[in-house]
Amino acid sequence: MIAVVQRVSRSYVEVDGEIVGKIGKGLNILLGIEKGDSEKEIRKLVDKIVNLRIFEDNNGKMNLSVIDIKGEALVISQFTLAGNVKKGRRPSFDNAESPDKAKGLYERFVLEMEKYIPVQTGIFAADMKVFIENDGPVTFIIDSKAL
Known part of the structure; x- marks a missing residue:
């Protein structure tokens, strides 16, 4: 399982010109599922993402997680990551x-993500237009096999 995790000020996804998912400050997550992926990879990946300290604290240091800032996530399926x-x-x-x-x-x-933070999504396998306002930009590629 591969995730491209981007810290965003806001992000939304359109299908056929209609917004189907929209978030404010938080994470835009592009998720690719590979053959052999399972529940085990999901738990490892979600734990890593929601606890990743990539948001700035009062001293300007990346020291806070998306949970700490009470952020949101927009999760988009993206098979091309595989x-x-x-x-x-x-x-x-x-x-x-x-x-x-x-x-x-x-x-x-x-x-699993919804256990920790509010989540919006695109539509699986749809032709989507994803609008991302990167904050930083701060972007990480996380492969569950490397965790």
Whole structure:
């Protein structure tokens, strides 16, 4: 499971010109599900993300988590994170989980995140337009296999 975690001032997602998810200060999370991912990866990844100290304290130090600032998360499914660009010029998505399995894991990830902070989402497998107002910018790529 791969997550691109961005600290944002605000973020929203549109489908067919309609806003389907919108947050203020918090995290924009692009989530890619790979073959072999399970509940174990979800718990590890969520724990890492919600406790990651990437928000500034009163001294300007990155010392606060999204929980500490009472922030929100916008979680967007993005199968292209499982893409492999090692060979040739066209990405291979052989490592991406099948849509049926990926959707279930994506939904479990969202439910686990909601235990800690308010969460908004896009629409799984839809053509989405994601608007991100980066704060910093501060961006991390987290692979659950490396945790």
